[in-house]
Amino acid sequence: MDLLVTLLLIAVGAALINNFVLHYFVGLCPFMGVSRRLDTATGMGFAVTFVISVASFLSWTLTYFVLRPGAPLTTWLLHREVDLSILNYIVYIFVIASSVQFVEMYVRRFFPNLHRSFGVYLPLITTNCAILFACLEIMKHVSGVEDPARVWGLPQALTLAFFAGIGFTIAIVIMAGIREQLDVADVPRALQGAGIAFVVAGILAMAFTGFTGVDRGLEKILKPAPSRHAASPSARIHSRGGEQ
Amino acid sequence: MTDDATPLERFLRGIIPENPVYRQLLGLCPTLAVTNNMKAAMTMSGAVLFVLLGANLVVSLIRGLLKPHLRILVFTLTIATFVTIADRFLAAFMYPMSKELGPYVPLIIVNCIIICRCEVCASRQSPAVAIADASGQSLGFALALASIATVREILGSGTWWGIRILPAGWDNWVIMVLPAGAFLTMGLLLGIANWLGTIRSETKGY
Numbered sequence: 001m002d003l004l005v006t007l008l009l010i011a012v013g014a015a016l017i018n019n020f021v022l023h024y025f026v027g028l029c030p031f032m033g034v035s036r037r038l039d040t041a042t043g044m045g046f047a048v049t050f051v052i053s054v055a056s057f058l059s060w061t062l063t064y065f066v067l068r069p070g071a072p073l074t075t076w077l078l079h080r081e082v083d084l085s086i087l088n089y090i091v092y093i094f095v096i097a098s099s100v101q102f103v104e105m106y107v108r109r110f111f112p113n114l115h116r117s118f119g120v121y122l123p124l125i126t127t128n129c130a131i132l133f134a135c136l137e138i139m140k141h142v143s144g145v146e147d148p149a150r151v152w153g154l155p156q157a158l159t160l161a162f163f164a165g166i167g168f169t170i171a172i173v174i175m176a177g178i179r180e181q182l183d184v185a186d187v188p189r190a191l192q193g194a195g196i197a198f199v200v201a202g203i204l205a206m207a208f209t210g211f212t213g214v215d216r217g218l219e220k221i222l223k224p225a226p227s228r229h230a231a232s233p234s235a236r237i238h239s240r241g242g243e244q
Numbered sequence: 245m246t247d248d249a250t251p252l253e254r255f256l257r258g259i260i261p262e263n264p265v266y267r268q269l270l271g272l273c274p275t276l277a278v279t280n281n282m283k284a285a286m287t288m289s290g291a292v293l294f295v296l297l298g299a300n301l302v303v304s305l306i307r308g309l310l311k312p313h314l315r316i317l318v319f320t321l322t323i324a325t326f327v328t329i330a331d332r333f334l335a336a337f338m339y340p341m342s343k344e345l346g347p348y349v350p351l352i353i354v355n356c357i358i359i360c361r362c363e364v365c366a367s368r369q370s371p372a373v374a375i376a377d378a379s380g381q382s383l384g385f386a387l388a389l390a391s392i393a394t395v396r397e398i399l400g401s402g403t404w405w406g407i408r409i410l411p412a413g414w415d416n417w418v419i420m421v422l423p424a425g426a427f428l429t430m431g432l433l434l435g436i437a438n439w440l441g442t443i444r445s446e447t448k449g450y
Contacts, residue, residue, distance in 0.1 A: 023423050024347075028272040029356060086332065089350050090324040097317055129273050129354045136347045190439035191431070194269055198431030205424035 005222045007159045009215050014160050015167035017215055020130050022171055022205040027130030031172055032197055041176035042169070049165025051096075051103055051125050052134050056161030058095045059135040060142065060154055067091060068143035085143050092135045100125055130168055134161045174204060251376030254365070258380025264357045265388035266437040271357040275389060276426040277348050282405045285393035287341050289386035291330045291349055296358050296378040298326040303366040304374035310367060319362045324353045357381060395429050396420045 018024065021031045027048065034044045065073045069083040108115045125131065137160060141152040178200050187196045249257070264270045274292070278284045302322050303310075310318060331349045334342040342349070352358065361381055366374040397403055400420030402410035419425045 025273045025276040025423065025426065026351065028276070032269065032272070086328060089328050089331070089353060090321060093320050093324045093353050094317075097320060129351050132351060132354050133347060136350055140347075188435070190442065191435040195431050195435040195438065198427050198434060200431075202424045202427030202431060205422075205427050206419065209422060209424060 003155065005219075007155060008222070009219060010156055010159045011163040012218060013215050015163040015170065016208065017211045019167045019171055019208050020133065020164050021168055022201070022208045024133060026133040027128050027168055030128060031175060031201070032194060035172050035175040035179055035197070038173065038176045038180060041172045045165070045169025045172050048125060048128060048130060048168050049162065051100055052131050052161045052165040053158060054099045054103060055096045055131050056134050056138055056157055057154070058099055059092050060138050060152075060157040062091055062095065063088070063139055063142045088139055088143065092132060096131050096135070130164065134164050171204070175201065178204075251373050254373060255376040255380035258377060258384045259387065260384070263384040263388060264381050265385060266434060268360070270360055271355045271385060273351060274348050274355065275392065276423070276430055278345055279389055279393040279396055279426060280400060280421045281397045282390065282393045284341065284344055285389040286386070287334070287338065288345060288348065289382065289389050291334065292352060292355065292357070292385055293379070293382035294330050295323060295326040295352050296361060296382050297375060299323045299358055299362055300366040300374040300378040301371055303362045304369060304371045307367050315363075315367060316359070319359055320353065323358055323362075327352045357385060391433060392426070392429055395433065396425055400425060
């Protein structure tokens, strides 16, 4: 039950409160580039969700068993604690690049229709910062966490990744809907194209700011006991924006 | 974009005519994420300068060995190495700043500016040209970041580089420090940049 609540909070945090695009600004390139039409935007959203889940699964596995200080595999092999976390970034980017490659091959072989509909976007996803960002978020909760009870397991990692993907999809679909309308609007010449897209994204981000604190409310409802554990990922919103 | 430009031309080109942020719309995530104050923005530019110089130099030196289908992978692994160096350096010598920049330092790995420069310039040109190109592009990036950070820090906190600019009675526009302000500032500055660009090309007559 406690795990379920934690998962729910992670999910809400990743999809709405700390939306990857509108709060962390990651994945902006596809957000700006592929949001002209609704159907391609939806395709891109689902492609990202899929790849983000696969990449996070792999990177969680590698971080948990190999890379983090005192990981089982290195301890077993070398009989002492080894900290390989300096290799984190290189391993992640390698994992992302190869998983995109494998996902593309798999989808082309087994789901030719799906491949035709979003095949073009798959290779592009390699350089999508959202994927790497999800891996880094997971790393933060796995590698170098003092209290073993707070180290994220696979369920937490996968929930974060999947719902971050859903959040990306929500944002890009809303954006595409607005931009389709924007095509017929009378926009000042200098702002046409990317300029107005950014302004629209700003207004959208303002709307999403309204979700701040939803997770606190949920936590209060779902966890009436005074347990103060499971600091949700959105606690960061205050350290990034509020204090300055 | 001709390939016979001299290193100096390439350097100057990166600053305004091919500014990575305003003209090419590359490297947007650090541009928006770390510009709520000048210090963070300039540290970010420094990190990007280091990584871009290093990656461009290495890629340019090994350009004869690159295989077409593996080149993107080689680029990203080279960049990831330099980013790890930059990240460890920041964590060792500028710990508070490293905390503030958080995941955006590692995210330089997937910064499109660097991959784009490796692909367009460094993988085809000699090291000297690649270095000039890298410095020009990073300077352009730094200028873009500085412009956005200036607007956001002055309006959002009333300060610039931590020094109070606006009178103490100024009501901070909190929205400018929040993510939404980054998008708005970027959109409007992009509009101004385009507008100035049109005026300039009209007065020049082409």
